[in-house]
Amino acid sequence: MTQLPTPSLLNLVxxxxxxxxxxxxxxxxxxxxxxxxxxxxRLQIELQNAVSTTNMLQTAKTAHMLKGMLANLSFERAxxxxxxxxxxxxxxxxxxxESALNAFDNEVATxxxxxxxxxAGQEPLKKGFDL
Amino acid sequence: xxxxxAEDEIISLRMIGRVLERAGYEVIAVDDGRKAVEQLCxxxxxxxxxxxxxxxxxxxxxxxxxxxxxxxxxIHILVLTSRxxxxxxxxxxxxxxNDYLVKPFDSEELKARIGVGMRILRLEDDLVxxxxxxxYKATHDALTTLLSxxxxxDMLTRELARTRRENGCTSAxxxxxxxxxxxxxxxxxxxxxxxxxxxSRRMLGRVRAYDFVGRFGGEEFLVVLxxxxxxxxxxxAEDLRRIIxxxxxxxxxxxxxxxxxxxxxxxxxxSSLVVEVILQxxxxxxxxxxxxxxxxxxxxxxxxxxDCE
Numbered sequence: 001m002t003q004l005p006t007p008s009l010l011n012l013v014x015x016x017x018x019x020x021x022x023x024x025x026x027x028x029x030x031x032x033x034x035x036x037x038x039x040x041x042r043l044q045i046e047l048q049n050a051v052s053t054t055n056m057l058q059t060a061k062t063a064h065m066l067k068g069m070l071a072n073l074s075f076e077r078a079x080x081x082x083x084x085x086x087x088x089x090x091x092x093x094x095x096x097x098e099s100a101l102n103a104f105d106n107e108v109a110t111x112x113x114x115x116x117x118x119x120a121g122q123e124p125l126k127k128g129f130d131l
Numbered sequence: 132x133x134x135x136x137a138e139d140e141i142i143s144l145r146m147i148g149r150v151l152e153r154a155g156y157e158v159i160a161v162d163d164g165r166k167a168v169e170q171l172c173x174x175x176x177x178x179x180x181x182x183x184x185x186x187x188x189x190x191x192x193x194x195x196x197x198x199x200x201x202x203x204x205x206i207h208i209l210v211l212t213s214r215x216x217x218x219x220x221x222x223x224x225x226x227x228x229n230d231y232l233v234k235p236f237d238s239e240e241l242k243a244r245i246g247v248g249m250r251i252l253r254l255e256d257d258l259v260x261x262x263x264x265x266x267y268k269a270t271h272d273a274l275t276t277l278l279s280x281x282x283x284x285d286m287l288t289r290e291l292a293r294t295r296r297e298n299g300c301t302s303a304x305x306x307x308x309x310x311x312x313x314x315x316x317x318x319x320x321x322x323x324x325x326x327x328x329x330x331s332r333r334m335l336g337r338v339r340a341y342d343f344v345g346r347f348g349g350e351e352f353l354v355v356l357x358x359x360x361x362x363x364x365x366x367x368a369e370d371l372r373r374i375i376x377x378x379x380x381x382x383x384x385x386x387x388x389x390x391x392x393x394x395x396x397x398x399x400x401x402s403s404l405v406v407e408v409i410l411q412x413x414x415x416x417x418x419x420x421x422x423x424x425x426x427x428x429x430x431x432x433x434x435x436x437x438d439c440e
Contacts (some may be wrong), residue, residue: 023150
């Protein structure tokens with residue numbers, strides 16, 4: 001089985017938008033991404049548990065929080081994905097919620113390794129910007 | 132300038148906090164709605180707030196409603212949230228928010244909108260100051276800075292009501308400068324004004340912090356002594372008379388001797404009296420003092436309560 005190469009984080013984040021949001025403060029950007037890396041697994045597990053126990057209120061609440069977090073970090077695809085999950089949960093659409101969670105998990109399964117690679121300093125976020 | 136940021140999502144909180152700190156604001160960060168209300172309702176609390184919608188304890192619109200209940204200084208509230216439907220915007224604004232921003236925020240737009248809030252706060256400060264100036268001018272005599280006639284009568288009315296409620300006593304002194312017309316005629320009105328200012332200063336320096344002194348008209352003054360029975364009112368009136376008379380007033384035209392006659396009324400003599408009757412009685416006592424040769428005090432003769440109304 002061939003392992004796919006880790007995609008560049010630049011394909012998963014709207015970097016100009018994010019740099020603009022943090023006033024081009026690369027130090028802050030690194031701190032925020034590290035913070036995300038620490039915070040995200042807990043929220044992901046919380047989300048998965050809420051979906052598996054059909055707790056739609058908690059699903060919508062956690063999805064909403066993740067949406068704000070991902071959107072502020074300009075992870076646009078992941079933010080859109082979790083927004084769908086929030087909408088499905090708000091409609092109490094159980095199959096739709098499970099399907100949206102799968103899509104979101106797939107999205108972050110791509111995102112996290114790319115983020116780890118950047119945080120490990122393997123790739124600059126932007127030419128001239130080495131986090 | 133302090134800004135409150137209420138946000139339970141740590142990355143947004145850190146991001147917004149740093150952007151605002153770099154823009155020169157002092158950021159106060161809280162992670163639930165109750166803490167936000169607590170901060171905003173402090174006397175010296177932040178006057179601009181950036182509030183998330185979904186928070187533990189109390190949501191963003193709830194924070195707006197709680198803050199607006201308090202009659203205190205104006206607070207400019209921006210709701211910053213991922214909720215972006217028209218209904219959400221309307222709900223937040225109707226709850227008391229001044230502005231609404233959707234995540235992900237744009238830092239320039241955020242700073243610009245906070246700048247709008249700052250302009251509104253400055254205008255509000257100017258308005259409050261102008262209102263206070265007008266209130267002061269409406270209630271104080273421009274020449275002497277004593278309470279104006281309307282304001283001292285309001286105080287007398289208020290104190291009489293309190294006296295009746297608490298079964299206490301309030302005294303009123305009607306004071307008139309003797310032969311003041313001759314001061315104006317001899318030295319001119321500017322010197323007359325100096326005399327009025329100095330007499331006012333001397334009176335203010337002698338009454339207690341919770342008594343009131345007002346310029347009733349021309350050279351006539353009304354002093355309201357709170358919780359002061361007849362015997363004490365007489366002593367205080369005599370004290371005021373003495374402090375006015377004891378040394379001439381230094382003016383641009385030299386020292387001007389001045390004395391005052393005082394009519395004293397105390398509410399414990401017939402506590403159901405109305406202000407007009409009290410003034411009439413104090414005025415009669417004042418005229419009695421004038422008739423007795425001036426530079427003296429006279430006590431109002433109580434009239435039977437049945438004749439008061």
